[in-house]
Amino acid sequence: MSFCCRVPLAAFVCFLGCVCNATLLSADQRVEIDQFERTVLATGLVQPMELDLAPDGRVFLIELAGTIKVIDPKTQQQTVVGAIDVTTAQENGLIGLALDPHFAENGWLYLQYSPPDFSGQQISRFTFVDGKVNLASEKPLLRYEEQRRECCHHAGSLEFGPNGDLYIGTGDNTNPFNDSEGYAPLDERDGRSPWDAQRSAGNTNSYNGKILRIHPEPDGSYSIPDGNLFPRDGSIGRPEIYVMGCRNPWRINIDQRTGFLYWGDVGPDAGQDGPRGPRGYDEINQARSAGNFGWPYFIGDNFAYSMVDFESGQIGPPQKADVPVNRSVNNTGAEQLPPARGAMVYYPGGSSAEFPEVGSGGRTACAGPVFYHDAESSSPNGFPAAYNRTLFAYEWSRNAIYAVRLDADSNLERLERFLPDMTFVRPIDLQFDRGGSLYVIEYGETWGVNPDARLIRLDYVRGNRAPIASATASNDVGREPLTVQFSADESLDKDGDPLRYRWISVASGDPNSQSEVIADSPNPSVRFEHPGVYTITLEVRDPSGTVGVSTLPVIVGNARPQVAFVQPADGDFFSPGQTVRYRAVVRDLEDGTSDIEQADADGWHFIDSEAPTRLFVEAIPMAVDGETGQAESPGWNLIRNSDCLNCHAINRPLIGPSFVQIANKYREDPHQIEQSVARVLNGSTGVWGKVGMLPHVQHTPAEVRAMVEHVYSVTADASNPNARGFTNTMSIDRDAAKVRLEAVYSDLGRGKIPSLMGVGSVTLRNRHVQAEAADEFRGTSPLGSDRAEAKQFMGAIEHDGFLRFDQIPLDQTRTIALRVASAGAGGDIEVHRSSADGPLLGRVTVEVNGDWEAFYETTIPLRESQGRDDLYLVFKNERNRGGLMNVDAITFLP
CATH class of the missing domain: 1.10.760.10 (Cytochrome c-like domain)
Incomplete structure (x- = not known):
């Protein structure tokens, strides 16, 4: 599993989807966005990977280092129910989880993990009994080898289809870097097989770069379902292969009504089209039947890569999608491959002409579940009918979820950003419960261990919602008599209902104290006559009687120092x-x-x-x-x-x-x-x-x-x-x-x-500050450099540009020292008080030293001044008005 070290960008395309256009929808199709509410069910997760939901509503969740947890969404209690030994080198670990379709009866769960003593992945069945995963019950189903000499792409995802078939996502296990230059890794040179995805994703005899499909049997073995890509006898390729030509299909899902397979495939890194072929694209794919989805010969809508001789650098012709051929020296399978299929949704790092709704930035495509609205459901919080037959895809790098609307035949109808005003911090798995609420694992900000990793649930709350109480107080500590001003102004009702207020006081620590209603207005002023420590509770009540509460302390009898x-x-x-x-x-x-x-x-x-x-x-x-x-x-x-x-x-x-x-x-x-x-x-x-x-x-x-x-x-x-x-x-x-x-x-x-x-x-x-920490700057910009003190400096400096530093104690500053460099025009730095054209306190000429990042020190003696004032460092060169100099750091010397 790998994201190829992409740095997410912050650019997104804002748009209005049909969910916001309620006037065009029938009553049962309308969506009120503010009816969606997020509930945090678990925090403190450590590299959470995948979840599945038990029939009784409990959430089973795995963490990369081998931990298996169960989370009760009602009590929000999380319990470690097992831990298996794994290697986490090269992004390996516990990477896939699925509960058996008959879990309530048999307690079986399936794990995909990286054994420490085996170079590859293993899928095993375990039994959950007495609240624990019985590790001794392990029944290994399938092992497949991987090379561990080089990273990346282990993928890892397990999902059951509606007929009990188990789908297994596997990565191409190929290093995408170095001489591949972000395009297809087709390196056939001696000793370079880890850089050749033809040996894995394009190899019919390899389990890597595939989505496998098997049918687990009660005895712990498995059978091959009808309709896989190759015959059961293995004469053409591995009979377990359902889909080949995948790069990193690390999140898969199955439409439980149609049986169609969906997955997100994380694409290569090339930023633009070139002689070797297309730039990188991520994909959301749909497979209605077994097939070849092209990698490493094709990406996106079957955009073809050129065949490259890595020994000579010669670029040959591209492959043909209808008759792809694998003639790599590292191929151990069939030479003639099945025709390549294009992606359902595909997008690059930049803006997408075909799918502008996905925005731009880092790329890590994932496919979630398909939602079907159940009109007979008794759940009050399931998603509305407007999302019926919608695939929920998501982006780990862009912190976003997308609603992929499907028509009655499961063809792509349109795509829209789901809840664009709500940020999901690197969503890594999505599943709907039986009531139609959506569970989301938020992995957290980085690829490592994150304090913000958590499990949330998204509900669509119909009807009345509880008001939110917020109590504040001023003058809430002091000698008696003490008059305290309370405020409920920050309380609110999401439904816009009028609220009734009640303030209740009880003396803390006194077993004989009785609660007393002290006010019934939103902003009362209350006088406390007697010393004591009081607990004040604000109750806000809507017309239906639903209550929200907030508490705060009041201390009477002792003044704060x-x-x-x-x-x-x-x-x-x-x-x-x-x-x-x-x-x-x-x-x-x-x-x-x-x-x-x-x-x-x-x-x-x-x-x-x-x-x-x-x-x-x-x-x-x-x-x-x-x-x-x-x-x-x-x-x-x-x-x-x-x-x-x-x-x-x-x-x-x-x-x-x-x-x-x-x-x-x-x-x-x-x-x-x-x-x-x-x-x-x-x-x-x-x-x-x-x-x-x-x-x-x-x-x-x-x-x-x-x-x-x-x-x-x-x-x-x-x-x-x-x-x-x-x-x-x-x-x-x-x-x-x-x-x-x-x-x-x-x-x-x-x-x-x-x-x-x-x-x-x-x-x-x-006294020593970085130039980029100025309180204001104009005519200059912060730029990056490993040779700057804090890896940044102020460059692109123009004539009359300036840096402003607020309220400098002038009587404590007699000299300013600066780290500067110039391979351009050079010029003067003037120090002005109060404004950019205020009183001049000092000046220095910055000499050209021929290297933009070879910073040297120069000083500006200042005229004696008193008091505090803003200082402006103003850059001057009347003759050459641009590209003057760079400034790294500043010291205000006594």
């Missing part, structure tokens, strides 16, 4: 490896203040001598865009968008424990994950302190599990420098673009009211 930096100021510079001195001031209504002048002038209590131990300062590296270095896992994204960070921080306790504390307590006990999920969903008290965990019923169990798994993965980052005390120093060694200093002060609480924390922060900027 105020923390601010006196030194350094926001936007000041830091230099990696050098010491930063800070001074922070704390003011707390209960504890007092660390500002002795305020204590004397205003009569505040001067904060006690132990307080500095409760002030923790941390330097947190940040990216250019201002985000912290925290991993962008699905769990972290859910945490940031929920209310978790109101009570928790990563490295320090707030109202609740830090994520590091939670992880250190529980990560070694896997049973705690489910208990933590239950606590987050249902709420809890007394586990970590006086303030209980609020219920989070607005999240699904799968979402909460992703959040908990992320928390369990957190570790204390010892590389983040930190210090204690109101005044101190720390050395920042990390070479980050920016660093945020956070000062966190823990107060002493007040009676039964728990301790609160106040946070103050400033952001410091590295």
Whole structure:
């Protein structure tokens, strides 16, 4: 299985399919796009490959490294039910799964995998019993050899047809790179057979580059169905072959009504037509009967490749689709091949004239199931009748699903993007359940292990949908009496129904506390007279009585500390490896203040001598865009968008424990994950302190599990420098673009009211910045280079182009050093304050050094200036107004 290392592009063609044109459809054919809802059923998957659905609705799913899982879509519980030994070298592993058509009675499942001790693939039957795959029950059906000297293309996919025949996708097992130049790999030179697909996909005696069809028998053997491509006696080719001439058919599906076979075939890499033949195309194919689909002699609509002598480089004539011939020295099968058939849908990396709906970009075509609408189904969430007789194809590289509309005779009618506003992160398998809901495995962003791999279900929700409650509050912490402003403005009803609101309060940690309705308007102002920790629940109810809920805490009786930096100021510079001195001031209504002048002038209590131990300062590296270095896992994204960070921080306790504390307590006990999920969903008290965990019923169990798994993965980052005390120093060694200093002060609480924390922060900027990190640029563009510091520089520089850097502390900057190069016209770099034609602070001439990427350093002394202002680096050359120079990096020197 291989995608030939393509880099996906971001270009797509936007269009309107008939699903959006509801006015032209009858009532039973109309589709309301916003009725489609996505439910996350499982996260934390590791290279998920293929799924199948048991009759009782359970999802069986395999992962590349050999793990077999069962996921209950009702409880969203995932269980490892087996693991087989595989090799994962060269993209091998556990690559195919299918449940027996009579799985409910016999418990049989079939796996396609790469044994560690065999150079090839094996298809075996196993028995699922007592909730586990019995590995000792293995019945090997078929083995086929592969070469492992070179990559690629193992494909891997299993599907049963309506009459119990098992279809097996196999790749051409051929290296597509090097001298093939992205065209057909036809290299017949000595020792080059791994580069010759004529020995596999074009070879009637090879199982590779095929879709096989066998009929499993009860005793663990198999028979050959009628209608395969070659006779049962093997006189022409392997009798198991149903389709030959495939490159990488790694996702196949069978129309369960017609028995027609569909598959996506991942094509070669050539970007344009040439003397060797056509550019690369991916294909969606339909086989109504056994046949040859052309590879490696044809691609797309039987576009022919030229026969190339790789020894001499001579390019010969192309093959003929009606009489293809395999005369390769590596061919062990028939010379005369069956006529080649063209693809049903085919498209290149660029825009497709024939099928513009697929857009452009990377290519990894896959064929999913054919949907048939069941008017008698009792399921309320199955796909609508408008999609009856539709093949759902999909694109792993383009993060998209396509509706391939078929007519009554299963001919292609039209093709359209399915749910174009919904992104599917590399879909890798699709299956419909019996109720007509679509299950999708999202593989995740890269070919490797991804934190965003997950299983989702797409439902078409008819009738009323539950409203979504979203509660927010301002002034929700402080001394009594405390007036809190609540808001339900972000709540919504997808059906546009009017909503009724109810706000309910209960004192947390008090077993005698009774819930109390405190308001029934969307944006109430509520006064709390007595100290306490209160759990506030917002209920939103639609006219049918369906309810959505959201919760948040209110703490009355203790004011939150105020923390601010006196030194350094926001936007000041830091230099990696050098010491930063800070001074922070704390003011707390209960504890007092660390500002002795305020204590004397205003009569505040001067904060006690132990307080500095409760002030923790941390330097947190940040990216250019201002985000912290925290991993962008699905769990972290859910945490940031929920209310978790109101009570928790990563490295320090707030109202609740830090994520590091939670992880250190529980990560070694896997049973705690489910208990933590239950606590987050249902709420809890007394586990970590006086303030209980609020219920989070607005999240699904799968979402909460992703959040908990992320928390369990957190570790204390010892590389983040930190210090204690109101005044101190720390050395920042990390070479980050920016660093945020956070000062966190823990107060002493007040009676039964728990301790609160106040946070103050400033952001410091590295004196050394990449030119492409400018806040604005004109007349220049970022370009790539391995010789640039961050693999990018600013080039294509024109006269009067500029780079702008916002709010530079001018009294901390006396000289600017630049890494520059020029093999063009050269010119001046001027430094201006406030605007591109503002006051001139300095200038330097960039000399031509004859190499665009041989960067050298030059400096610009600046006139003495005070305050903070935007600095513009303006490029000048009146005589030669283009191709002036390149700029890699900039340092603002003291």
